[in-house]
Amino acid sequence: VNGGRRATVVGTGLIGGSIALALRANGWHVSGVDDDADRLTRALDLGVVDAPGPDPDSAITFVATPVGAVPAAARRALETTTGAVTDVGSVKAAVVAAVDHPRFVGGHPMAGSELEGLDGADAAMFTGAVWVLTPVPGTDDDAFSLTRSVVRDFGAEVVVIPPDRHDRLVAVVSHVPHLTAATLMGIADQRSDEHAALLRLAAGGFRDMTRIAAGHPGIWPDICAENREAIVEVLDELVERLSRTRDLVAAADRAHLLEVLTQARRARLNLPGRFSRPDELAELRVPVFDRPGEIATICTLATELGVSILDIEVAHSAEGDRGVLVLLVEKDLAERLRGGLMAGGYRPVLQALT
Amino acid sequence: VNGGRRATVVGTGLIGGSIALALRANGWHVSGVDDDADRLTRALDLGVVDAPGPDPDSAITFVATPVGAVPAAARRALETTTGAVTDVGSVKAAVVAAVDHPRFVGGHPMAGSELEGLDGADAAMFTGAVWVLTPVPGTDDDAFSLTRSVVRDFGAEVVVIPPDRHDRLVAVVSHVPHLTAATLMGIADQRSDEHAALLRLAAGGFRDMTRIAAGHPGIWPDICAENREAIVEVLDELVERLSRTRDLVAAADRAHLLEVLTQARRARLNLPGRFSRPDELAELRVPVFDRPGEIATICTLATELGVSILDIEVAHSAEGDRGVLVLLVEKDLAERLRGGLMAGGYRPVLQALT
Numbered sequence: 001v002n003g004g005r006r007a008t009v010v011g012t013g014l015i016g017g018s019i020a021l022a023l024r025a026n027g028w029h030v031s032g033v034d035d036d037a038d039r040l041t042r043a044l045d046l047g048v049v050d051a052p053g054p055d056p057d058s059a060i061t062f063v064a065t066p067v068g069a070v071p072a073a074a075r076r077a078l079e080t081t082t083g084a085v086t087d088v089g090s091v092k093a094a095v096v097a098a099v100d101h102p103r104f105v106g107g108h109p110m111a112g113s114e115l116e117g118l119d120g121a122d123a124a125m126f127t128g129a130v131w132v133l134t135p136v137p138g139t140d141d142d143a144f145s146l147t148r149s150v151v152r153d154f155g156a157e158v159v160v161i162p163p164d165r166h167d168r169l170v171a172v173v174s175h176v177p178h179l180t181a182a183t184l185m186g187i188a189d190q191r192s193d194e195h196a197a198l199l200r201l202a203a204g205g206f207r208d209m210t211r212i213a214a215g216h217p218g219i220w221p222d223i224c225a226e227n228r229e230a231i232v233e234v235l236d237e238l239v240e241r242l243s244r245t246r247d248l249v250a251a252a253d254r255a256h257l258l259e260v261l262t263q264a265r266r267a268r269l270n271l272p273g274r275f276s277r278p279d280e281l282a283e284l285r286v287p288v289f290d291r292p293g294e295i296a297t298i299c300t301l302a303t304e305l306g307v308s309i310l311d312i313e314v315a316h317s318a319e320g321d322r323g324v325l326v327l328l329v330e331k332d333l334a335e336r337l338r339g340g341l342m343a344g345g346y347r348p349v350l351q352a353l354t
Numbered sequence: 355v356n357g358g359r360r361a362t363v364v365g366t367g368l369i370g371g372s373i374a375l376a377l378r379a380n381g382w383h384v385s386g387v388d389d390d391a392d393r394l395t396r397a398l399d400l401g402v403v404d405a406p407g408p409d410p411d412s413a414i415t416f417v418a419t420p421v422g423a424v425p426a427a428a429r430r431a432l433e434t435t436t437g438a439v440t441d442v443g444s445v446k447a448a449v450v451a452a453v454d455h456p457r458f459v460g461g462h463p464m465a466g467s468e469l470e471g472l473d474g475a476d477a478a479m480f481t482g483a484v485w486v487l488t489p490v491p492g493t494d495d496d497a498f499s500l501t502r503s504v505v506r507d508f509g510a511e512v513v514v515i516p517p518d519r520h521d522r523l524v525a526v527v528s529h530v531p532h533l534t535a536a537t538l539m540g541i542a543d544q545r546s547d548e549h550a551a552l553l554r555l556a557a558g559g560f561r562d563m564t565r566i567a568a569g570h571p572g573i574w575p576d577i578c579a580e581n582r583e584a585i586v587e588v589l590d591e592l593v594e595r596l597s598r599t600r601d602l603v604a605a606a607d608r609a610h611l612l613e614v615l616t617q618a619r620r621a622r623l624n625l626p627g628r629f630s631r632p633d634e635l636a637e638l639r640v641p642v643f644d645r646p647g648e649i650a651t652i653c654t655l656a657t658e659l660g661v662s663i664l665d666i667e668v669a670h671s672a673e674g675d676r677g678v679l680v681l682l683v684e685k686d687l688a689e690r691l692r693g694g695l696m697a698g699g700y701r702p703v704l705q706a707l708t
Contacts, residue, residue: 112557112558168549174559182614182615183595184530184534186595187595188527189621191523195657197519200484203483205466208562217615220615221611224606232604237541238538239596241537241541242534245537246589246590249582261574264536264537268565268568
């Protein structure tokens with residue numbers, strides 16, 4: 001790895017283009033790679049990337065191809081550079097297992113746009129967005145730290161969770177909602193053939209609910225295939241719950257309907273904002289031996305305790321093989337994680353941020 | 355009915371308050387009625403209504419109570435005034451049947467706000483919104499015409515359909531989407547107990563999809579009870595389609611998944627805007643005898659032909675018992691409606707708007 005800020009972006013579509021622009025805005029020299037030569041030329045012409053790549057001196061390579069193409073592209077990047085390699089795929093366990101390399105850090109920015117391709121690319125796309133990173137026990141600390149730091153510089157909020165956990169969570173908050181929006185839209189569409197007035201009656205709520213169904217469908221068959229198990233499980237639960245709701249409506253069971261809807265409302269109003277306020281956060285500083293796998297071990301422990309790690313910083317010690325992991329967590333959960341870490345033989349120090 | 359612009363609004367919450375403000379903005383004197391004396395006092399203090407009511411000289415009374423309370427309130431207004439009475443309930447067939455009076459015109463503005471009560475009231479709430487009116491064979495032409503004209507003055511786009519058809523359509527575009535949003539939110543909420551990171555991963559798509567679940571749940575048990583049959587039918591279809599989607603995911607049937615999603619995307623992109631452009635509209639002028647039920651007859655015929663009536667104006671003839679109904683319809687469907695009307699013995703004249 002050369003000391004300079006040199007990076008490669010593989011796949012110059014909407015997300016890859018936005019990453020390239022965000023890197024360039026932060027002073028990086030960005031090389032672009034794309035199977036589609038026309039698209040790469042356009043990215044060069046528009047100044048989205050500086051040069052055609054790959055750049056063998058890249059300190060970091062972002063693989064922003066469709067999820068099915070990530071493993072091959074990531075392996076190529078790992079062979080041609082000595083830097084960190086990360087991706088942006090919507091499914092993580094299969095990708096991380098397929099690449100299986102210490103310098104590969106699975107990633108997933110929870111951002112997007114209704115626009116498509118380079119036209120929607122925007123250096124500010126990740127400002128305030130959650131960017132998931134999924135290190136595993138073999139992950140190299142330096143590769144992780146660099147990826148984290150670059151992504152933070154984009155203005156993203158980092159959340160660190162194991163790959164399989166990520167996949168189960170996005171099935172709930174992204175994949176099944178998308179399939180449901182498409183299904184609702186399908187029902188409305190079919191009935192609009194008989195009832196011409198139907199779609200005129202679609203007020204803001206319906207428009208909001210089905211907006212994601214307008215997204216490009218091309219990425220979804222891959223996502224559904226790669227995250228099949230988790231999606232099927234959540235769809236089964238959705239079908240079961242909707243059937244129960246159907247029975248409540250059929251029975252005109254007002255009391256239980258009110259309960260279901262009140263609970264949902266409370267949950268929706270409590271949906272956390274993108275950023276926590278500093279006074280809701282706490283830092284746990286955990287002295288560790290400077291060895292591979294510490295990040296993943298602590299991240300798995302936190303996940304098992306139900307504590308989200310909002311950020312991990314790796315502070316290496318100047319004196320050899322020791323370092324400190326700085327974990328950012330929500331204040332009310334910090335004590336729980338501290339207890340778990342102590343039980344695991346660590347000596348964490350807790351401090352509030354304000 | 356006195357000639358002055360005097361109106362009563364029963365129920366001074368979010369929608370009633372907005373109607374009162376819109377009426378006042380158009381020069382009406384508005385009396386307010388509310389079971390909740392404090393709320394009425396507040397509406398008076400805030401200048402949302404001019405005076406406590408009911409006003410026996412009201413040319414029009416808007417009943418903006420919860421749907422279960424509409425029939426009784428509408429009957430009271432019909433007894434105390436000689437004017438038109440309309441409502442804003444989300445379900446129409448049961449209400450229209452329960453009131454069963456020539457001067458009652460069922461209505462449903464497809465608008466709302468995330469705010470609640472008077473604080474969210476806004477004279478501009480209905481600008482650009484669809485406002486459904488549901489005349490039936492017994493409906494008085496004058497009551498219908500006045501209601502239509504007042505609502506149009508609010509900036510709303512009028513759509514005229516029979517009450518039972520309205521109920522089947524809103525089950526698709528409003529009631530079932532609401533129950534689905536609440537159900538998705540419920541799944542996410544339950545799992546967030548185990549997975550603290552879950553709700554942080556909720557990006558814009560999930561937020562959009564579940565936004566309506568944040569609305570006040572109090573109105574929904576009534577809506578579900580009153581529109582039970584249509585909601586159950588659509589929920590059954592949703593469950594069936596989601597089960598099919600689940601099987602496609604389980605089988606990793608990429609081709610069929612892509613087809614379902616592509617179809618949904620096309621439908622979402624084609625969702626009509628709130629207003630049609632004038633060059634997409636046509637006017638059908640239909641000479642009629644000036645007798646009760648003509649509006650409902652023509653409206654039912656149009657519905658059976660799959661043609662939305664975007665507006666009906668009743669132009670009375672100066673010479674006694676004849677008049678002209680002016681129907682606003684989409685241009686590509688105008689020929690079809692003209693044919694149907696001719697087959698029904700009418701002599702419609704078609705003209706483009708531009």
